[in-house]
Amino acid sequence: MDEPQIYSSLDEVFRELFDDDNINLTPETTAEDVDGWDSFNHLNIIVAVEMKFGVRFETAEIEHLANIGDMVRLIVAKSG
Amino acid sequence: MEPLQSAAARTNSSLGLSWLPEMPAWSAELKTLADADDVAAWAKLVGLANSRMDFIRTIRLDRARQTRLGDEPPAGLAAIPVRLAVLGSSTLTHLLPAIRVAALRRGIWFTTYEADFGQYLQELADPCSNLHRFRPNTVLFAFDAAHLMRNADPAMNAAEADAALQATLAHLTECWHLARDVFRCPVIQQAALSIFPPLLGNNEHRLPGSPARMTAVLNTALRDASEREGVDLLALDARVATDGLAAWYDPTLWHRAKQEVSPAAAPLYGDLVARMIAARQGRSYKCLVLDLDNTLWGGVIGDDGLEGIVLGQGSALGEAFVALQSYAKSLSRRGVILAVCSKNDEANALLPFDQHPEMVLKRGDISCIAANWDDKAANIRAIAKQLNIGLDALVFVDDNPFERNLVRRELPMVAVPEVPADPALIPMCLADAGYFESLAVTDEDRERTSQYQANLARAKLEGSATDLPSYLRSLEMRLLWRRFDRVGLQRIVQLINKSNQFNLTTRRYTEEDALAVMDDPLAFGLQLRLLDRFGDNGVIAIVIGRQSADGDVLIDTWLMSCRVLGRQVEEATLSLAVAEAGKLGARRLIGEYIPTAKNGMVKDHYNKLGFTFLAETPTGSSRHGLDIGAFAAPEFFMEIAEG
Numbered sequence: 087m088d089e090p091q092i093y094s095s096l097d098e099v100f101r102e103l104f105d106d107d108n109i110n111l112t113p114e115t116t117a118e119d120v121d122g123w124d125s126f127n128h129l130n131i132i133v134a135v136e137m138k139f140g141v142r143f144e145t146a147e148i149e150h151l152a153n154i155g156d157m158v159r160l161i162v163a164k165s166g
Numbered sequence: 167m168e169p170l171q172s173a174a175a176r177t178n179s180s181l182g183l184s185w186l187p188e189m190p191a192w193s194a195e196l197k198t199l200a201d202a203d204d205v206a207a208w209a210k211l212v213g214l215a216n217s218r219m220d221f222i223r224t225i226r227l228d229r230a231r232q233t234r235l236g237d238e239p240p241a242g243l244a245a246i247p248v249r250l251a252v253l254g255s256s257t258l259t260h261l262l263p264a265i266r267v268a269a270l271r272r273g274i275w276f277t278t279y280e281a282d283f284g285q286y287l288q289e290l291a292d293p294c295s296n297l298h299r300f301r302p303n304t305v306l307f308a309f310d311a312a313h314l315m316r317n318a319d320p321a322m323n324a325a326e327a328d329a330a331l332q333a334t335l336a337h338l339t340e341c342w343h344l345a346r347d348v349f350r351c352p353v354i355q356q357a358a359l360s361i362f363p364p365l366l367g368n369n370e371h372r373l374p375g376s377p378a379r380m381t382a383v384l385n386t387a388l389r390d391a392s393e394r395e396g397v398d399l400l401a402l403d404a405r406v407a408t409d410g411l412a413a414w415y416d417p418t419l420w421h422r423a424k425q426e427v428s429p430a431a432a433p434l435y436g437d438l439v440a441r442m443i444a445a446r447q448g449r450s451y452k453c454l455v456l457d458l459d460n461t462l463w464g465g466v467i468g469d470d471g472l473e474g475i476v477l478g479q480g481s482a483l484g485e486a487f488v489a490l491q492s493y494a495k496s497l498s499r500r501g502v503i504l505a506v507c508s509k510n511d512e513a514n515a516l517l518p519f520d521q522h523p524e525m526v527l528k529r530g531d532i533s534c535i536a537a538n539w540d541d542k543a544a545n546i547r548a549i550a551k552q553l554n555i556g557l558d559a560l561v562f563v564d565d566n567p568f569e570r571n572l573v574r575r576e577l578p579m580v581a582v583p584e585v586p587a588d589p590a591l592i593p594m595c596l597a598d599a600g601y602f603e604s605l606a607v608t609d610e611d612r613e614r615t616s617q618y619q620a621n622l623a624r625a626k627l628e629g630s631a632t633d634l635p636s637y638l639r640s641l642e643m644r645l646l647w648r649r650f651d652r653v654g655l656q657r658i659v660q661l662i663n664k665s666n667q668f669n670l671t672t673r674r675y676t677e678e679d680a681l682a683v684m685d686d687p688l689a690f691g692l693q694l695r696l697l698d699r700f701g702d703n704g705v706i707a708i709v710i711g712r713q714s715a716d717g718d719v720l721i722d723t724w725l726m727s728c729r730v731l732g733r734q735v736e737e738a739t740l741s742l743a744v745a746e747a748g749k750l751g752a753r754r755l756i757g758e759y760i761p762t763a764k765n766g767m768v769k770d771h772y773n774k775l776g777f778t779f780l781a782e783t784p785t786g787s788s789r790h791g792l793d794i795g796a797f798a799a800p801e802f803f804m805e806i807a808e809g
Contacts, residue, residue: 102193102222105229126259129419133429134222137170145418 087165092139092158099134103127113155139165170220170430181413181434182218185583185599187574189217196230204240211235213578215271221264221432228263231270239275247275248443251302251349253286253341255313256424264436271437272444273558290344304352304443305345306400307338310426311358314384315377320365322375331380335387342397352446354439355392356400357385359426361415398442398605402427405438441600451581451601452555454494455546457564458508458515458537461589462527463487468514473652478524479704480656486590491526493593498531502602505534505549507562512537523654523695523705542569543576561601563592635803638733642699643804645738650684650691657705658693661725665708666764669725670757670771675710688713689722690746694739696730696804706730709743711755718754718791719747724771734802740775741799742806748794755792756780776800 087095093111100109104122117123123131135157136142141164151157169182189195195214199207211231219227239247248269252258262278269276279300281289286307289297317330342353362377364370370379385403392399406414409431419425427435444450459466464476464483476484498504504527508515515537519529529535534552536545542564550557558579564570570582583599585592596602650658655677662675675683683691694707707730710723721743726735747755757772773779777790 099222102226105226125423129423129425130222130225130260130429133416133419134170134220137220137430143418145421148418148422 087139087162089158089162092161093154095138096135096154096158099131099138103130103134111154113153113158115154116152135161141165169218169223181409181431182220183433183437184218185585185595186216186218187570187582187584189214192217192219192223196226199230199234204235205242207234208240208243209578211270212273215267216578218584219267219433221260221429224264224267224433224436227267227270231266237277243273243275245272245274245444245449246447247277248304249277249279249300249302250304250306250439250443251279251281251297251300252306252308253281253289253297253345254308254310255284255286256310256426257283258308260425260429261308261427261432261435264432265439266436268433268436268440269443272440272449274440274444274447274449276440276443286341290341290348298348302349302351304354304446305349306354306356306439307341307345308356308400309338309358310424311361311377311381312426314358315362315380318375318377318380320373320375320377324374327374327380330375331384331387334384335391338388339391339395342395352443353395353397354400354442355388355397357388357403359402359415360385360406360411361417361420361426398446400438400442402435402438405434409434437600441603442605445603445605449558450603451561452559453503453505453533453549453553453561454497454596454602455505455507455549455560455562456494457562457566457569458506458510458518460565461563462491463518463522463525464589467518468510472517472522473655475518475522477518477522478657480658480660483589484524484656486588488524488526490589490592493596495526495531497602500607501604503533503553503555504531505553505560506532506537507542507545507549507564508537509539509542510537521653524657541572541576543573546573546577546580561596561599563596565589638803640699641733641803643733644697645735645804645806646695646697646809647742647806648693648695648808650680650693654693654705655680658691658708661705661708661727662723665725665727666762667767668728668731669723669762669765670721670768671723671760672762672765673723675723683710683712686712688750690750692739692742692746694735694742696733696735703727703730707735707739709739711743711746711750713747713750713752714756717752718756719750719752720756721758724757734800734804736771736775737800737802738804738806741802744792744794744797744799753794755794757790757792759788759790761786 096111097109100111100120101107104120109120117128132143132148139161141161143160147160192214195210199210202210214227250265252262258280262280265278266276279297279302281297289295292298314334317333322330338355342355345353358381360378360381362381364378365376366373370376373379388399402414414427414431416428419428456462464487465474467475477487478484494504506515515535516529518525519527534549536549538545546560546562547557550560557577561581561583562573563583563585565585573580574582581601583595585595648654658680659675659677666672680691683689689710689712692709693705696703696706707726708723709721711719712722713719744755757777759769759772761769772790777792780789780791782788
């Protein structure tokens with residue numbers, strides 16, 4: 087799966103979770119930019135992304151996610 | 167987007183509520199809530215809750231319900247609204263939407279309350295607490311395993327470990343008493359998740375203070391305590407045994423957010439809680455309505471006939487249908503009503519129940535049979551009316567997606583599981599769905615379970631009988647014999663090809679070979695079925711005899727299931743073989759023993775039955791003769807009949 091496809095799949099996950107069809111994620115998007123992205127929903131995002139892409143994030147990796155770009159790079163690396 | 171599936175859910179579909187049908191326009195339907203009035207909105211919400219969902223959809227549906235209907239249930243709901251307090255020692259917030267949505271699935275309005283992190287004891291004790299203000303009418307104690315095992319220490323000896331467990335149990339019991347004294351309501355205790363890695367290994371039980379061992383012991387003790395105290399158990403440990411720990415518990419999430427149950431498992435967690443509370447309200451399903459063709463047996467009885475349907479031993483598929491029937495029968499024995507809804511001529515539909523030897527379900531097990539050419543929704547209405555139960559008490563199982571969808575559309579209150587195409591998987595699917603969740607078995611349920619006791623009674627009788635003949639007489643055995651026939655063909659061939667121990671010659675037969683025996687005027691093939699006062703043992707022995715040129719009848723094949731050893735079936739079988747040989751005009755019956763690595767147990771078979779030794783080959787095969795004219799039937803303790 088290439089990066090544009092991953093962004094489009096991630097958009098789907100975020101739009102569903104936040105019931106907001108206008109979400110368009112970019113590499114720079116952070117929790118500040120999405121209404122409702124609190125610590126509770128942060129975990130939901132992690133679990134949903136793991137399920138969606140069939141990957142698993144390690145404890146340390148989750149700690150170091152700064153923005154959506156980081157997450158996409160991890161997904162690319164893990165899904166080969 | 168398609169519902170999400172965790173890796174665990176891909177192999178174990180119960181986590182994704184796989185018995186619920188997919189709703190393709192789920193998100194679009196969710197958006198129509200705003201335009202519906204309260205009653206219609208509630209019906210839409212219930213419909214949405216009854217489609218397959220992941221935890222994200224669960225959250226969305228709960229949010230939509232909150233937005234549309236607010237904090238109060240719509241007027242006129244039949245089910246009593248539930249005020250559920252969830253008390254625990256770690257993060258449970260993410261489970262509450264799933265609990266509320268699972269209640270919605272059953273048409274019940276749930277309001278939930280989560281006590282502050284680890285403050286459950288103070289909140290229970292303090293009359294001014296938020297918990298007291300909430301006034302729950304059900305309390306769920308959902309402690310994480312780390313909390314329950316906080317006093318476990320691998321250095322403890324057995325007495326210390328036992329004392330630690332007793333202290334934990336005493337604490338739990340105190341919580342139950344507090345909750346019940348204050349709120350006068352049902353209490354549910356969650357079993358501990360077995361999250362601890364073993365310290366010894368296979369024989370973990372030998373380390374008294376091992377958290378893994380103590381968790382297992384606590385869960386056993388919780389069963390006893392829940393009986394004593396009238397508390398209901400949320401058996402997460404049983405789910406972990408089915409789904410695997412990884413499906414329920416993710417150590418990463420535990421360390422990060424103290425979520426012991428993973429969000430991915432939340433939909434199933436919520437359903438387990440809601441189904442118990444629904445059962446308390448008497449809102450579990452009561453009746454299993456079964457289709458026939460390709461549901462209870464393979465094939466179409468009207469086209470394939472009694473001999474053509476796939477049912478019973480001899481094929482994997484046939485055994486799967488038997489297993490499904492057995493599961494249905496077991497459900498009926500604990501009180502679930504069985505009904506049949508089939509597009510068939512009634513005479514055809516009844517034929518297997520009355521005449522197929524491998525049918526586990528008999529006519530007497532089915533409370534209501536609707537077999538005709540009307541549409542199934544009409545027939546299901548008729549079944550509910552005849553049984554005098556609500557349509558919302560029915561579960562309808564049909565292999566045909568068309569019929570399932572028709573019934574869902576016409577009768578949305580009927581549960582129609584999206585059963586797997588493979589009948590082997592259907593019993594677990596029905597169990598996972600929890601339709602028939604029951605918190606106790608009533609005396610009324612038990613009355614239907616007389617047969618359930620059969621095996622126990624048989625074993626008990628054997629223990630109490632003073633001598634073998636009186637035991638055998640008390641079994642009231644009936645040996646039913648039949649010539650080979652097409653209905654029994656699969657089982658005959660299967661027995662011939664898998665029997666190794668009680669098998670005199672170990673000759674294998676294909677179906678064609680067995681058919682050839684049926685057509686040969688100089689041969690006979692006998693299939694023997696043994697019944698006793700406790701039930702039907704099925705076809706347990708096969709004999710094939712063939713007349714040779716010299717007029718003697720040679721016993722080509724004699725085999726028996728070891729399950730019926732010691733019941734003098736051998737003696738009874740011999741008298742049948744003698745009678746068949748006599749019909750062919752034979753004067754002598756010849757028995758043959760061909761030794762193999764496995765059939766040493768029948769080495770002296772013919773000698774014991776009074777045959778005379780004739781000859782032995784260098785490889786150890788032997789022949790034995792019996793003079794038919796001089797044959798006197800030995801004593802045996804069963805009735806023999808053709809049938």
